[in-house]
Amino acid sequence: MSITQNLATSLSSTSSAFLAPSSFNSRGHVSLPVKSVGICKCIATPEAETGYKTRVTRNPNMGKLQAGYLFPEIARRRSAHLLKYPDAKVISLGIGDTTEPIPEVISDALSKRSQALSTIEGYSGYGAEQGEKPLRSAIASTFYSDLGIEEDDIFVSDGAKCDISRLQIVFGSNVKLAVQDPSYPAYVDSSVIMGQTGLYQKDVEKFANIEYMRCSPENGFFPDLSSISRPDIIFFCSPNNPTGAAATREQLTQLVKYAKDNGSIVIHDSAYAMYISGDNPRSIFEIPGAKEVAIETSSFSKYAGFTGVRLGWTAIPKQLLFSDGFPVARDFNRIVSTCFNGASNISQAGGLACLSPEGLKAMRGVIGFYKENTNIIMETFDSLGFKVYGGKDAPYVWVHFPGQSSWDVFAEILEKTHVVTTPGSGFGPGGEGFVRVSAFGHRENVLEACRRFKQLYN
Amino acid sequence: MSITQNLATSLSSTSSAFLAPSSFNSRGHVSLPVKSVGICKCIATPEAETGYKTRVTRNPNMGKLQAGYLFPEIARRRSAHLLKYPDAKVISLGIGDTTEPIPEVISDALSKRSQALSTIEGYSGYGAEQGEKPLRSAIASTFYSDLGIEEDDIFVSDGAKCDISRLQIVFGSNVKLAVQDPSYPAYVDSSVIMGQTGLYQKDVEKFANIEYMRCSPENGFFPDLSSISRPDIIFFCSPNNPTGAAATREQLTQLVKYAKDNGSIVIHDSAYAMYISGDNPRSIFEIPGAKEVAIETSSFSKYAGFTGVRLGWTAIPKQLLFSDGFPVARDFNRIVSTCFNGASNISQAGGLACLSPEGLKAMRGVIGFYKENTNIIMETFDSLGFKVYGGKDAPYVWVHFPGQSSWDVFAEILEKTHVVTTPGSGFGPGGEGFVRVSAFGHRENVLEACRRFKQLYN
Numbered sequence: 037m038s039i040t041q042n043l044a045t046s047l048s049s050t051s052s053a054f055l056a057p058s059s060f061n062s063r064g065h066v067s068l069p070v071k072s073v074g075i076c077k078c079i080a081t082p083e084a085e086t087g088y089k090t091r092v093t094r095n096p097n098m099g100k101l102q103a104g105y106l107f108p109e110i111a112r113r114r115s116a117h118l119l120k121y122p123d124a125k126v127i128s129l130g131i132g133d134t135t136e137p138i139p140e141v142i143s144d145a146l147s148k149r150s151q152a153l154s155t156i157e158g159y160s161g162y163g164a165e166q167g168e169k170p171l172r173s174a175i176a177s178t179f180y181s182d183l184g185i186e187e188d189d190i191f192v193s194d195g196a197k198c199d200i201s202r203l204q205i206v207f208g209s210n211v212k213l214a215v216q217d218p219s220y221p222a223y224v225d226s227s228v229i230m231g232q233t234g235l236y237q238k239d240v241e242k243f244a245n246i247e248y249m250r251c252s253p254e255n256g257f258f259p260d261l262s263s264i265s266r267p268d269i270i271f272f273c274s275p276n277n278p279t280g281a282a283a284t285r286e287q288l289t290q291l292v293k294y295a296k297d298n299g300s301i302v303i304h305d306s307a308y309a310m311y312i313s314g315d316n317p318r319s320i321f322e323i324p325g326a327k328e329v330a331i332e333t334s335s336f337s338k339y340a341g342f343t344g345v346r347l348g349w350t351a352i353p354k355q356l357l358f359s360d361g362f363p364v365a366r367d368f369n370r371i372v373s374t375c376f377n378g379a380s381n382i383s384q385a386g387g388l389a390c391l392s393p394e395g396l397k398a399m400r401g402v403i404g405f406y407k408e409n410t411n412i413i414m415e416t417f418d419s420l421g422f423k424v425y426g427g428k429d430a431p432y433v434w435v436h437f438p439g440q441s442s443w444d445v446f447a448e449i450l451e452k453t454h455v456v457t458t459p460g461s462g463f464g465p466g467g468e469g470f471v472r473v474s475a476f477g478h479r480e481n482v483l484e485a486c487r488r489f490k491q492l493y494n
Numbered sequence: 495m496s497i498t499q500n501l502a503t504s505l506s507s508t509s510s511a512f513l514a515p516s517s518f519n520s521r522g523h524v525s526l527p528v529k530s531v532g533i534c535k536c537i538a539t540p541e542a543e544t545g546y547k548t549r550v551t552r553n554p555n556m557g558k559l560q561a562g563y564l565f566p567e568i569a570r571r572r573s574a575h576l577l578k579y580p581d582a583k584v585i586s587l588g589i590g591d592t593t594e595p596i597p598e599v600i601s602d603a604l605s606k607r608s609q610a611l612s613t614i615e616g617y618s619g620y621g622a623e624q625g626e627k628p629l630r631s632a633i634a635s636t637f638y639s640d641l642g643i644e645e646d647d648i649f650v651s652d653g654a655k656c657d658i659s660r661l662q663i664v665f666g667s668n669v670k671l672a673v674q675d676p677s678y679p680a681y682v683d684s685s686v687i688m689g690q691t692g693l694y695q696k697d698v699e700k701f702a703n704i705e706y707m708r709c710s711p712e713n714g715f716f717p718d719l720s721s722i723s724r725p726d727i728i729f730f731c732s733p734n735n736p737t738g739a740a741a742t743r744e745q746l747t748q749l750v751k752y753a754k755d756n757g758s759i760v761i762h763d764s765a766y767a768m769y770i771s772g773d774n775p776r777s778i779f780e781i782p783g784a785k786e787v788a789i790e791t792s793s794f795s796k797y798a799g800f801t802g803v804r805l806g807w808t809a810i811p812k813q814l815l816f817s818d819g820f821p822v823a824r825d826f827n828r829i830v831s832t833c834f835n836g837a838s839n840i841s842q843a844g845g846l847a848c849l850s851p852e853g854l855k856a857m858r859g860v861i862g863f864y865k866e867n868t869n870i871i872m873e874t875f876d877s878l879g880f881k882v883y884g885g886k887d888a889p890y891v892w893v894h895f896p897g898q899s900s901w902d903v904f905a906e907i908l909e910k911t912h913v914v915t916t917p918g919s920g921f922g923p924g925g926e927g928f929v930r931v932s933a934f935g936h937r938e939n940v941l942e943a944c945r946r947f948k949q950l951y952n
Contacts (some may be wrong), residue, residue: 086813088786091757092726093665094816098825108623108831133619143612146840153596153803161591161801165566194652194804194838201833206689208553209667225832229663268550294728299549328546343619344839345611346652355544359553367556373566374683380838381653381802382604452886
């Protein structure tokens with residue numbers, strides 16, 4: 037990403053930062069050449085121009101959101117750092133964005149479909165909103181072979197983040213959510229937007245009416261389910277972003293049992309499942325009975341480098357029913373048909389190539405490369421005496437800085453090493469005192485970042 | 495689209511059709527070889543298998559929706575027709591899907607970006623959620639030159655339909671909507687889903703708490719604004735889908751004045767603006783003062799044949815404010831950052847090529863081709879003595895069948911000519927007695943369809 041692009045991101049995400057008082061503010065110690073990059077624009081108060089306001093009331097749920105969404109905020113800080121140190125070689129091990137080129141067997145398919153769109157035989161317009169049949173079929177057979185998930189249970193999407201919001205639309209405002217704490221911020225933020233929560237409670241750094249299930253080294257990063265009050269929906273990310281912890285078969289069995297006993301629905305985010313090294317389940321549907329209580333959402337982003345290409349899927353078994361017996365998949369199908377128009381046909385052609393034998397081999401190669409990065413990062417922090425978690429089953433290393441503020445550690449690492457990480461508290465109050473280091477990076481950058489970490493902490 | 499793909503669509507959209515009692519049912523006179531295509535799957539009642547239901551209550555807004563979303567329902571009927579007449583040469587002038595190959599200057603850019611993703615220099619991951627800066631800039635300068643809409647007012651999307659739902663999420667459940675009647679069904683359906691409406695009222699074929707603004711030949715397809723009760727949000731599609739009517743400058747000026755006087759926000763859907771032949775405004779921002787009351791959403795779908803590639807945009811001026819002075823664009827920016835992850839980078843490269851001088855010329859060529867189709871269809875129905883509307887500024891011909899049911903006419907045309915059209919009542923009660931004929935088709939298909947129309951109605 038070029039500096040120019042970063043500024044664009046910065047410019048736009050600046051506006052998010054004005055949503056509510058922010059608990060952090062880096063502008064105090066960064067001198068921004070405001071005029072020359074035009075950042076003023078978003079800050080200008082247009083009402084001063086005419087004074088005209090519509091009579092449409094702002095959606096109160098939007099007002100509940102806190103500061104900016106985590107990753108645009110990090111992008112903003114990265115840009116501010118670049119303005120302060122224009123010559124610094126900034127290395128990003130932050131937002132979890134893939135860096136390695138897409139294997140040619142996959143990009144050839146993307147390119148071929150693009151070219152075919154210029155021919156009468158190869159042109160295709162609207163596809164099925166649920167995804168192209170061969171891709172749905174390939175996802176079912178590749179990831180759910182023998183698990184009883186069939187082609188028509190698979191909904192192809194433009195990414196797991198988008199499907200998380202579409203699932204929230206399905207459930208509406210009257211459900212109660214539980215999330216792992218820490219976890220990927222889109223679960224909580226989309227819940228706030230849909231009106232499922234109360235206000236943000238500053239003292240505990242939580243929204244009212246969300247169950248934050250603490251996951252820490254003390255409980256092996258698996259929540260104490262006996263201590264939570266019954267949620268309707270449980271977002272469960274495994275391997276977890278950010279802690280890198282993958283639930284064991286016993287833990288997932290416990291989760292499915294809890295859901296069944298309490299009539300809850302688990303949304304299992306398995307976007308990192310292909311990074312699992314050992315025997316931990318890759319899919320929640322490996323657990324008997326899960327089809328009656330679970331949905332699984334996943335993505336090609338971290339497997340094939342599709343973060344920019346945009347392709348994912350959600351599996352909703354037809355056995356999953358609301359309390360009145362109505363299948364959840366039918367409502368999701370309706371949302372997909374009304375609020376979405378299918379993933380790009382080019383991206384879908386790429387997805388199909390990913391699941392060919394050559395594509396799978398190529399994806400495993402890229403994943404293996406990132407896993408080597410993970411080992412390098414883990415060994416570095418380990419050698420420096422830090423307690424290090426995650427890494428084994430996920431491209432994220434979760435480093436403990438006991439007693440310190442995550443944002444302070446983030447800022448110090450950025451200031452002194454020019455390396456962008458992610459502050460753990462951005463994933464929930466349970467992440468305080470941790471920093472997430474992503475293994476997505478070119479090898480020389482990962483090695484260089486680790487050299488700088490050693491200089492800083494040795 | 496192959497028969498197999500149609501069956502997939504049919505299979506999935508079948509489930510929607512069970513959402514509520516349907517006022518039409520074609521299965522009565524179509525013999526479906528159910529087992530051989532596996533359509534049984536969705537109809538099976540899985541609860542019979544174990545009897546287990548979760549305790550999660552179905553979102554009551556989903557239960558309010560009527561039958562299937564229009565276009566999947568048409569696809570289902572088309573598939574059923576193909577099963578009944580496997581040898582029929584079915585011609586689709588129905589769902590408004592583009593048919594002509596994408597010009598090579600554009601597909602070359604799609605292909606080039608695809609290939610570049612396999613190189614270290616050309617690889618890109620997550621882009622800005624708001625879209626790539628050069629594309630935002632090109633959209634602003636191509637479509638809003640001198641209109642005061644700037645690069646940072648443009649949000650690139652995966653299509654207008656998706657942005658309509660994202661806009662509904664921004665506004666939340668407490669706003670009151672007005673729509674043209676007839677109009678594109680996604681406005682009403684997304685409003686129902688967000689909880690803005692009451693129940694469906696069968697007697698008037700409308701949802702409670704939506705203002706249906708009748709647009710008919712009698713009022714020149716522009717609503718009598720003095721007769722409606724104040725809405726917060728007005729969806730206004732011009733050129734209109736399905737009537738093909740484009741608002742004149744005077745009419746749009748009246749609309750903007752109404753919005754300003756009433757503090758309403760207009761969402762102007764201009765997805766067909768490049769089809770306008772004469773002097774009618776291509777953008778609502780041509781009207782002075784519109785920036786304080788309007789949003790514009792648009793799409794590359796019908797210009798560049800991107801219905802499957804997925805690319806659109808929404809322009810939200812920074813002058814547009816909620817009643818408390820908060821800019822609407824900031825909340826939309828937050829939604830885009832939290833519920834979306836940007837359009838595919840490949841599609842965005844294609845969009846940029848569309849806006850190059852060669853790309854614009856190529857797009858105009860394709861649009862010109864479809865406009866010739868429109869003329870052929872208009873002349874056909876005109877010669878048969880029908881009252882024909884639309885066509886001049888849009889790729890849709892709106893044919894009047896006074897006193898007849900739209901679905902009956904649709905069914906008769908399909909049964910007797912094997913041509914798929916769209917029943918006007920699918921766009922709202924004001925569309926009853928009309929059928930929309932789309933001009934998207936290969937020339938020989940349009941000519942053949944017109945020959946068949948002449949046989950049927952001569």
